[in-house]
Amino acid sequence: MEDGLNLRSRQILEAIIEDYISTAEPIGSSAIRSRHGLSLSPATIRNVMADLEELGFLSSPHTSAGRVPTEKAYRFYVDSLLAVGGVDRGEREEIRRRCTMAGKDVEGVFRGVSQMLSSVSHYMGIVAAPSFNSNVFRQIEFIPLGGRRILAILVSQSGSVQNRIVELERDISADDLQKMTNYLNEMLHGLTISQVKGKIVREMEGERARYDEMLANALRLSQQALDDVGEEIFIEGQANILDLPEFADVQKMKDIFRAMEQKSQLLTVLDSCLKAPGVNIFIGSESHLNSMSGLSMITSTYVSGKNTLGVLGVIGPTRMGYGKVIPIVDYTARMLTRMLHVD
Amino acid sequence: MEDGLNLRSRQILEAIIEDYISTAEPIGSSAIRSRHGLSLSPATIRNVMADLEELGFLSSPHTSAGRVPTEKAYRFYVDSLLAVGGVDRGEREEIRRRCTMAGKDVEGVFRGVSQMLSSVSHYMGIVAAPSFNSNVFRQIEFIPLGGRRILAILVSQSGSVQNRIVELERDISADDLQKMTNYLNEMLHGLTISQVKGKIVREMEGERARYDEMLANALRLSQQALDDVGEEIFIEGQANILDLPEFADVQKMKDIFRAMEQKSQLLTVLDSCLKAPGVNIFIGSESHLNSMSGLSMITSTYVSGKNTLGVLGVIGPTRMGYGKVIPIVDYTARMLTRMLHVD
């Protein structure tokens, strides 16, 4: 075999991985034979297992336990062994049913998809909403809230709505506010949000802003409104992992919950997926986050035209059911792509 | 003593409760004396403890363990024993610093307060945002998203923004959309959201809607936009409770996380607080939610003028530091009230 494993080794490795995925317990030599109907004696299987351990695919918790797949084994499994199936009918229907925008706010759409992913996969769902910065500006509105507070509402082409409360240093008349609104909407039309940010900075430094006080105010106001529009990540179904036996240990559970609170770390991983379209799989330490030890992540990107909008996926234990989850993630990404598509 | 406990019993009960709050371990007779400098022998204390157990204030896990306060004891403690202090300087500053609206969206304000509550109290923070239904309508905008999708943005007097994606059955011109917007804004001006809902239903059944198709469309659209604006609850700092020894048991931890996922149950409790202004304390089963066993909740209301807007609070173990947390919750509620106040 081109990858250095003969057929029998591959079969046995596959059997071990699949058994381990379903039981979460170390697999012994005789368990494999009985559960997979191989016509080999346990002794032979043991020999093969010893080789596989030598090669780094298996490890044993202690001498007299069975063997457990390593990350390398899972990687080999998803790359070479796994026949990725389809999504079965019921699940397809469920995904389709729960991928709907009607009656939700934009944020709710992504949260809903994340919830759906978690409940279909039985692991955690994760959705990174489209980066607001790469969205195209559509409209800005300022609504006076009383006092010197103003509510700025910013809408992008894709329908994302951001609102910010900004505090002014001085009073401003409703009339002036309207003028500022009109001015900004005209000036910023058709730019992406990050272009908008740049433009505002340039304008503020430009000649005109120095003489036109109202313009300067408008720019300052919009800058505050755009300040710190971070990426949003929706992680749902954390309670699902509570039932997994590998996290029965309280300490491990704590680690995971802490890790999921640190969304910025996850963001860097998800960002890297933006550049790699289609399904991506991170097994354990492959994501280079030590908070992800024991966890795997399957992601895919959703797009609009040729723009990659965002990433969604499932986070589960390394022994997750890759064969089932990969198609679910893939299908969901396609659904979300289609859903966001404007005719 | 009017409540049936003489001074010494009260002192001892207080000592037990406070020791238990800080150690989470059953308190023995000699521990009390050494830690509180009482000039009584352990034997005497034991007699008193036996009486307190008789009265239902204490219980012992088993014969030879110390004693543990019951819910009744905590209730007595907060009602009669506890001298509620102030908030100390550092915490007051922290609360003040983190109660700010600037640069956040409205939702972010409440989430921020919830996070602050959790980090100051070291338990979980909970904030129920003002019920959108009781807010006053300010403005509605429809933004075409392409296809037959329309983004409806609804803004209330207090600055809450709700957005919904609605799907139309037929195409509609931008011009008509603008007319509908103007019409609705005029018609609904100054009503509360729940009045708005009622008004729309009445109008739809009225004479005019039958002849004026555009009007009918406008009503239908706004109805969808208003559909199902639920109450929002922000629970933050769940990871805090992971460190508490009483939840070291995995099963209990699961129960709590599951309970916090069911926000609707909590909502009923919080709703009942809306009617009782000021600080409310629910000890264990007092909230009549069995998911709250082992947990206590301290809440207070934040108001605007004479309207109670919402509820915030802290959820922690029944043995939580009431003396510290009660003033924190109280002070935070006042801060939020002041913050939302429009000059």
Add this chain to the structure above:
DNA sequence: GTTAGCACTCGGCCGACAAGAGTGCTAAGT
């Protein structure tokens, strides 16, 4: 190359045992 046989290893489980914490009771002291 495969397999039966066998000695070996190691974790999990039980029961025994000792230590420690805390109680309740009794009897003596104030």
Add this chain to the structure above:
DNA sequence: ACTTAGCACTCTTGTCGGCCGAGTGCTAAC
């Protein structure tokens, strides 16, 4: 009548040894 010293009793916790079973690695025979 209240307080307290003394003491026997109870119950948990931790530790130690032994047994069992699962699973391995090795060797020798097929």
